[in-house]
Amino acid sequence: xxxxxxxxxxHSSPSNLYPTxxxxxxxxxxRYRLWSYLAWSDIRQRYRGSVLxxxxxxxxxxxxxxxxxxxxxxxxxxxPEKYIPSLTIGFVIWYFISGTLSESTAGLFSGKGLISxxxxxxxxxxxxVVARNLLILAHxxxxxxxxxxxxxxxxxxxxxxxxxxxILVAIILLSAGMILAMIGARYRDMxxxxxxxxxxxxxxxxxxxxxxxxxxxxxxxxxxxxFYVIDALRxxxxxxxxxxxxxxxLLLIAVSTGALSLWLFNKKREKIPYxxx
Amino acid sequence: MxxxxxDNVSLVYPVYGASSRSLxxxxxxxxxxxxxxxxxxxxxxxxxxNISFELLxxxxxxxxxxxxxxxxxxxxxxxxxxxxxxxxLIVRGKITSILDVALGMDPEATGYENIxxxxxxxxxxxxxxxxxxxxxxxxxxxGNFLRMPVKTYSxxxxxxxxxxxxxxxxxxILLIDEVIGTGDAAFMEKAHSRIQQFIDRSSILVLTSHNRxxxxxxxxxxxxLEHGRIKWSGxxxxxxxxxx
Numbered sequence: 001x002x003x004x005x006x007x008x009x010x011h012s013s014p015s016n017l018y019p020t021x022x023x024x025x026x027x028x029x030x031r032y033r034l035w036s037y038l039a040w041s042d043i044r045q046r047y048r049g050s051v052l053x054x055x056x057x058x059x060x061x062x063x064x065x066x067x068x069x070x071x072x073x074x075x076x077x078x079x080p081e082k083y084i085p086s087l088t089i090g091f092v093i094w095y096f097i098s099g100t101l102s103e104s105t106a107g108l109f110s111g112k113g114l115i116s117x118x119x120x121x122x123x124x125x126x127x128x129v130v131a132r133n134l135l136i137l138a139h140x141x142x143x144x145x146x147x148x149x150x151x152x153x154x155x156x157x158x159x160x161x162x163x164x165x166x167i168l169v170a171i172i173l174l175s176a177g178m179i180l181a182m183i184g185a186r187y188r189d190m191x192x193x194x195x196x197x198x199x200x201x202x203x204x205x206x207x208x209x210x211x212x213x214x215x216x217x218x219x220x221x222x223x224x225x226x227f228y229v230i231d232a233l234r235x236x237x238x239x240x241x242x243x244x245x246x247x248x249x250l251l252l253i254a255v256s257t258g259a260l261s262l263w264l265f266n267k268k269r270e271k272i273p274y275x276x277x
Numbered sequence: 278m279x280x281x282x283x284d285n286v287s288l289v290y291p292v293y294g295a296s297s298r299s300l301x302x303x304x305x306x307x308x309x310x311x312x313x314x315x316x317x318x319x320x321x322x323x324x325x326x327n328i329s330f331e332l333l334x335x336x337x338x339x340x341x342x343x344x345x346x347x348x349x350x351x352x353x354x355x356x357x358x359x360x361x362x363x364x365x366l367i368v369r370g371k372i373t374s375i376l377d378v379a380l381g382m383d384p385e386a387t388g389y390e391n392i393x394x395x396x397x398x399x400x401x402x403x404x405x406x407x408x409x410x411x412x413x414x415x416x417x418x419x420g421n422f423l424r425m426p427v428k429t430y431s432x433x434x435x436x437x438x439x440x441x442x443x444x445x446x447x448x449x450i451l452l453i454d455e456v457i458g459t460g461d462a463a464f465m466e467k468a469h470s471r472i473q474q475f476i477d478r479s480s481i482l483v484l485t486s487h488n489r490x491x492x493x494x495x496x497x498x499x500x501x502l503e504h505g506r507i508k509w510s511g512x513x514x515x516x517x518x519x520x521x
Contacts, residue, residue, distance in 0.1 A: 017357040017366065017368050018357065018360060031397075031400075033397055033403075034397040034398065037393070037394065037397055038394075041383060041385075041386060041390075041394075044385075045383075045385050048385060113380075113381065114380070114381055114398070115358070116353075116358065116376075117358075117374070117376045117377050117380045117381075118356065118358070118374055118376075118380065118398065119356055119357035119358055119372070119374075120398075183300070186293075186298075187298060187299060187300035187303065188298045188299070189298075189299050189300050189301060190300055193300060270359075270360040271291070273353075273358050273359055274290060274291050274292075274293070274359075275293070277292075277293075
């Protein structure tokens with residue numbers, strides 16, 4: 001082997017410096033110990049010094065659901081055994097989606113210390129945000145579990161549909177997360193933009209109200225991507241049928257956000273170290 | 278066999294001004310054809326121009342130059358952080374970059390947790406991290422403080438831990454930015470022999486420092502940078518006559 005003369009192989013492994021697109025993603029997945037540790041330490045830091053720790057997440061969701069249930073039982077005269085499980089699951093899913101999206105805007109920017117010191121796959125920072133919100137989701141799932149047991153609603157075979165739904169939503173959130181993180185690193189007012197969009201989305205999504213209550217103006221519903229995300233994850237748990245358009249539209253959103261994020265990332269990734277300065 | 282080659286590398290560094298950071302302003306400027314906002318808000322700095330050199334195993338390169346001459350930028354190019362727009366860069370070997378000894382340190386976490394975190398950042402396995410612990414315990418002499426959050430440490434203790442963490446791995450290609458020359462005299466003496474051993478374990482070293490003594494002690498080659506260009510390069514013994 002004539003490796004002693006480096007001139008003979010001038011093209012050897014510049015790839016360890018600049019990974020390919022798939023190399024970035026696979027590299028980030030392989031660093032799962034790093035981003036799950038960072039995600040867990042983020043949560044721990046947020047609740048450090050409090051008695052309940054991360055169980056505050058569970059408690060505050062329980063309080064929110066309980067308060068809203070009491071008010072809306074009066075307001076809509078909805079039967080609690082239908083309304084409360086739907087509200088709880090919808091809210092917990094919403095909390096996960098909105099948390100992931102709003103924190104994504106700072107995803108790369110808050111990784112500044114690492115990005116400007118060592119070469120890591122950029123997706124590590126997005127995985128960290130999603131993993132952090134998954135940990136919050138796990139704490140909130142306790143409330144869902146209690147509500148389902150309370151109303152003796154035991155999931156049927158339709159629960160299996162949760163798997164494709166979760167995969168599609170994961171793709172959508174990782175893709176949208178990277179897009180928002182890149183725009184958020186370049187433009188610092190992105191965080192406010194996303195926060196106000198999410199606020200509007202919450203009110204036009206069937207979380208605190210039910211879809212059939214506004215049958216007159218359903219276009220508000222059907223143009224709202226959050227409706228399909230919530231439907232795909234909530235209906236399998238409730239054992240109710242998924243809306244006919246949910247799967248095709250979710251697939252469409254996953255493919256288009258996925259393609260857009262990969263395109264944007266591939267085009268602009270070398271600017272990220274300058275953006276976060 | 279570690280190897281680094283730069284072939285006519287040039288890098289333009291964009292600096293974003295406050296108003297180009299606003300999405301609203303940028304959208305307005307797109308909608309109006311850019312007539313409202315001034316484009317001059319994103320500066321482009323030519324940080325490196327036509328840099329070419331080659332390093333083989335055993336080379337210890339010192340980068341010398343004034344502030345803003347491009348030393349740190351060049352180190353970040355070698356570390357794979359900045360990607361040059363022009364030229365070619367070949368790096369063979371695993372890179373260990375120490376641009377800041379306190380890389381990723383979490384003041385809320387304990388000393389031991391910080392050892393684990395640094396290990397993860399460096400890409401080590403759990404068993405490799407465990408193997409690193411006794412060495413760091415011995416060097417830092419922090420004892421039970423390693424079980425306490427780093428925010429409770431004095432600045433000297435924090436530096437000891439940061440330094441111990443940074444020098445615990447076995448580097449192949451080692452990039453160091455201005456880390457030597459901090460801390461009190463007693464610590465420096467101890468740190469000195471540790472960094473000497475650390476550098477001895479590496480196959481290629483690239484080091485930046487303002488301190489000529491540091492460069493002379495650790496390096497055998499030197500490059501003098503001025504405004505992002507190589508002003509002079511050669512043997513470290515001739516550095517002082519060619520580079521003021």
